[in-house]
Amino acid sequence: MNTKSHQFLYLQIADRLEKQILDEVLKAGDKLPSVRMVCREQGLSMSTVTQAYYELESRSLIETRPRSGYYVCLPPVKRLAVPQTSNPSATDGLLPPDDLVSQVYMDREDPANTLFSLGMPHDDFLPIARLNKGLIQAMRNLPASGTGYEPTQGNENLRREIAKWSFGWGADFTEKDLITTSGCMNAISYALLALTKPGDTIAIESPAYFGILQLAKSAGLQVLELPTNAITGIELDALKKALSTNKIKVCLFVSNFNNPCGSSMPDEHKRAAVKLLEHYHVPLIEDDIHGDLYFSNNRPTTCKTYDESGLVLYCNSVSKTLAPGYRVGWIAPGKFKDQVIKLKRYHAISSAPLTSEVVAIFLKNGRYENHLRKLRQTLYHNSMKYIGAIANYFPEGVRVSQPQGGYFLWLELDKSVDTAELYHQAMKHQISIAPGRMFTLQPQFDHCMRLSFGLPWTAQLEKDLQQLGKLVKAMQKSTI
Amino acid sequence: MNTKSHQFLYLQIADRLEKQILDEVLKAGDKLPSVRMVCREQGLSMSTVTQAYYELESRSLIETRPRSGYYVCLPPVKRLAVPQTSNPSATDGLLPPDDLVSQVYMDREDPANTLFSLGMPHDDFLPIARLNKGLIQAMRNLPASGTGYEPTQGNENLRREIAKWSFGWGADFTEKDLITTSGCMNAISYALLALTKPGDTIAIESPAYFGILQLAKSAGLQVLELPTNAITGIELDALKKALSTNKIKVCLFVSNFNNPCGSSMPDEHKRAAVKLLEHYHVPLIEDDIHGDLYFSNNRPTTCKTYDESGLVLYCNSVSKTLAPGYRVGWIAPGKFKDQVIKLKRYHAISSAPLTSEVVAIFLKNGRYENHLRKLRQTLYHNSMKYIGAIANYFPEGVRVSQPQGGYFLWLELDKSVDTAELYHQAMKHQISIAPGRMFTLQPQFDHCMRLSFGLPWTAQLEKDLQQLGKLVKAMQKSTI
Structure with missing residues (x-):
């Protein structure tokens, strides 16, 4: 004292x-x-x-x-250093490691595997009984019990409830601004189809979610990874420089609780980024899939909050919060609305009314907010436990992101540790991680990895993290 | 006597x-x-x-x-002549009439409209109470009540039941051959994404479903419409000639109960077409969405039945038979399976397990076949009533297709009748039709139209057909 x-x-x-x-x-x-x-x-x-x-x-x-x-x-x-700001090359990238991604996806199929690799809410965290009640209510609410087509733009109740919800973080949608989709990646895919053609260049964060890299490359796009800070997200100077070359057709940012690096753009960065994009007339696809999973007091804003010219195409879903299997997502495509509606009609005719209606019911009667409150606490608590375990079990010098929401920790290990090799070694212990090379097309994150803290914390889980730390230590030593 | x-x-x-x-x-x-x-x-x-x-x-x-x-x-x-074999130009086509299609889609929104324009089962024809029971059963069957992601390839029960079902018409799928999709157009869209890039040429029937024309043009494809017989479908000589130019990247046929012209390729045509495509190494996307809605004794075969080299990508759904709003479709992509699975993962991650499971339950316990038996009778009966009404109320010389299944009649009127104008006049009476120009990119079907007989037959419906006939007669007279 x-x-x-x-x-x-x-x-x-x-x-x-x-x-x-x-x-x-x-x-x-x-x-x-x-x-x-x-x-x-x-x-x-x-x-x-x-x-x-x-x-x-x-x-x-x-x-x-x-x-x-x-x-x-x-x-x-025990505070650990955060990963360094990335510095990807502006040259042409590698192909996405499709086989590695497919392999990691396959790890789901054995329930004995500990899936640090995949970012989704564990079944234990989902309000399944209430969702089932909601489904029965939806059958009753909907004309023909939801067996018929709905208008291409999607379930009106859901769009209205999302519009109300968006008031909380300043996006102020109306139901007319929104189009429902089959999850968030489906929203992003329509946005990309609407805005690009093969050969165009898309600018993204680095590291970036592998699904975005794969989608972009499969659409024949050039991918420009931009330097990204593990706390504040995309580096604005780098963005400005890239835009000034006039080669960027569209940007795609995960502005809140980025997957994988956990960064969140501060409000002033969001505002500045939107101004920059307006200046260069470049649209932004904003993936806000983790935006509702904040650990602090308030829902963060989005780039869409500051969008006055309709250049931001905002994408979200309930796949990380409520029910991945319901395939309910949405997009607010700003001035590209007509194109996106047409694309949705061409590629899928309409969404499924039933699960959309369940989500509308959850939003309307406050069940969604109640559920989120618990989920946020669980995730926050988990993130603390994970960071503690990493501090305890991993080698000195490990760098770990400090996400203020979402599902992911991004770890930067000693350069001698090859996380693709670590993945294979860990799988011998039925531990699945996401190696760093899944999140870039550049040779830059081979010593990094993403860990999801979306699993319930148990003694076994801590042992698995301990095992992982042991493997890292062994690999690190073996090359010194 | x-x-x-x-x-x-x-x-x-x-x-x-x-x-x-x-x-x-x-x-x-x-x-x-x-x-x-x-x-x-x-x-x-x-x-x-x-x-x-x-x-x-x-x-x-x-x-x-x-x-x-x-x-x-x-x-x-009273037998009416069938429409003539089409003779589309091989030159570049027009753009699809997007505005007209959107307008026709909008007609759904007023329940007072008589929708001869849209081909889907009326709510009265759907087994809604049984589907709802199936949904409750699916909630119980599925892990986490279907709230979680499923493997990208889709619900295994559903794939197994479709595989069993396919034995009946000689396709003999296994569950491994199939990938579930969000309806049939979604299956076709993955097939097109897998096989083409902008600038490629696709060969299709003429007339063709407007959704296919729009999807192909939005993907930047050149569309080659081939001469098509109203009874036997695509003209094989024309197909052979087109393939021999080596410009065709992929073909897309609706081989059974074609939308809109009702044609069905005879078995020997299917077999011959597949052989031709094998010879030229050109894949075929086969849209069999009406294949289960046959009026005769037996389920027709498909091109897939004769596919030995894996070049046929077979697409189907329950959207025209059981529940459009469930968004359950599937594709058997032959040797393009890996590409299609990847594309599905990139664009939508996974399907919704719940509605897939309901369809699996329906197939498994024979409810689907029971339901189809009734639906086929209803549609057949309706088609007879419609043809009778057209014979009674339309001008002499009208040509009408003779579909042996499906939802559509294709009418060829006197050249003086502009069916786009007829559409507007009919809508004043709240009657919605699908004008011929929706089904081609060539200036060839302006005097044709598609009528769906998927509505319950009533006295009012007959009056609407009578009214339509009156309008046609008036237009025909006015130009003579």
């Missing part, structure tokens, strides 16, 4: 809690007792306890979670 | 029935009393009545329907 502690009661409380955190009595991700409870138990005033908690927040030891309370952050001594 | 009637009892019976048919006591599409019932009521032997019915069949007055009995054909005096 320092001398100040003798002066102020709140500092005494704060110091005692700090000690508990540093001693790992209170572990990263643990919930602190509520202010009310501490008052009652220790006979203290509300203001004293509140001030103590503020103090701990200012020391970056704890943080608030909306409507939930205070939680222990990762202890400062 | 002729002299023969005095000699043979069966001919007496046949002649009496013929008189009833010609007097329209028995109308086109009416069911005849069963052989058993006639025996019992008239004290005749089975063989006499059976022979009488054979005689009527040989006079083209009645026809058998599988497991259903004997039905009155359209009386010979």
Whole structure:
């Protein structure tokens, strides 16, 4: 205890809690007792306890979670460095490692595998009984129980509820702005089909989601990966420079809780990026699939929030939040709406009314927000546990992203560690990871990997992370 | 009665029935009393009545329907000529009339419109209560009630049941051959994406389904329309000539109950076409969406039945038979399977497990076949009623296709009748038709139109056909 502690009661409380955190009595991700409870138990005033908690927040030891309370952050001594800003080459890239991606997908088929590789909510996190009730309600609501075609633009109830929902983060859609799709990648695929032809160049973050790389290459596009910061996302200077060459036909950013590197563009970056794109008349496909999975107090804005000219095509779905198998996604294509509706009609005629209606019901009666609140807590808690385990079990010097939402940690290991090789070694222990080379067309992330924290935390899971750390250590040593 | 009637009892019976048919006591599409019932009521032997019915069949007055009995054909005096074999130009085509198609789609939105324009089963024809039961069963069957992703290739139960089903018409799929899609157009779209790049040429029937024209043009393809016979489909000589130019990248045929012209390729044509395509190494996308809706005794074969080299990509769905809104279709892409799976993953990740499972349940327990039996009867009956009404209400000289299955009649009117103008005039009476120019990129079908007989037959419907005939007569007169 320092001398100040003798002066102020709140500092005494704060110091005692700090000690508990540093001693790992209170572990990263643990919930602190509520202010009310501490008052009652220790006979203290509300203001004293509140001030103590503020103090701990200012020391970056704890943080608030909306409507939930205070939680222990990762202890400062164990804070790991974040991955470095990427510096991809502007030259032509490799082909996507399709075989590796297919192999990783196949890992799903054995339920004994621990799937750190795939980013989706575990079944345990889904409100399945309520969804089933919703489905029965949807059968009753819909004309002909949802067996008929619906208008190509998609279920009107769903579009209205998404429009209402979008008010919360300033996109202010109307139902007319939205078109439903078969998940978020399907939305992105229509956007790409509407905006590009083979040979065009698309600018994206680096690292980037492998599905985007594969889709772009299969559409015959040139892919320009741009330098990306693990905290703030795409580097604006690099974006400006790329745009000034006039070769970019379209940009595609995952602006919030990026897959894989966890970055989120700050509001001012989003605003500035949109201004830049407007200046150069280049459309932006915005993939906001993790936007609702924020760990902080507020839903982040999107680039679409700042879009005045209709150049942003906003894409989202419930595949990472509610029900991947429902295949419900949407796009707000701005001024490209007519093209996207036509493409949807040509490629699929219409969406399935039933699952769209279930999602509309969930949004309308607040079940979606209730569910998300729990899911966000779980994911946040998991991310803390994972980071703690990595700090404990991985070699010194490992760099780890600090996502403020979503599903993914991005790890930068020692250059001597080949994560594609690590993947094969880990699979011998039935542990599936996503090697770094899946996320780029450049030779830059062979020592990186993506870990999903979308699995329930268990003793076995911790053992698997420990095993993974052991394998990394062995590989690292073997080349020194 | 002729002299023969005095000699043979069966001919007496046949002649009496013929008189009833010609007097329209028995109308086109009416069911005849069963052989058993006639025996019992008239004290005749089975063989006499059976022979009488054979005689009527040989006079083209009645026809058998599988497991259903004997039905009155359209009386010979009223048989209408079939549309002429098309003779499209081989030069570059027009753009698809997108605005007209969009307008026709919009006609769905007012339930007061009579939609002769759109080919889908009316809600009244769908087994909605059973489908809802199936959905509840699917929720129970599927892991996590179908809320999770499924493998990209699609629901295994469904693929197995389709494979079993395909035995009936000689395609003999295994579940490994099949990939589920979001309806049949979605299957066709993956096939086109897998096989073509912008600038390639696709050869199709003429007239052709407007959705195919739009999809092909939106993919940047050159479209070569080939001469097509209203009874036997694509003209093989024309196909051979086109293939010999080596410019065709892929063919796309609707081999059974073609949309719009109702043609079906005879078995020997299917076999010959496949051989030709093998010779020139040109893949065929086969759209068999109406194949299960046959009016005769047997399910027709497909081109896929004769495919030994894996060049045929077979596409189908339940959108015209069971539940358009379920968005359940499939493709058997032959040797292009890996490409199609990848494309599906890139564009949509996976299908929705729930509705796939319902269709699997329907196939497995025979509910699908039961349902189809009724639907086929209804459609056949409707087609007879429509043809009768056209014979009664349309001007002399109208040519009408003779589909042996599916949903559509193709009408060839006097050259003076502009069916796009007719569409606008008919819409003033809330009657929606599909003008001929929707089905070609050439200036050849402006006096043709497609009528769907997928609506329940009512007095109002007959009045609408009468009104349509009146409008045609007025237009025809006005230009003579």
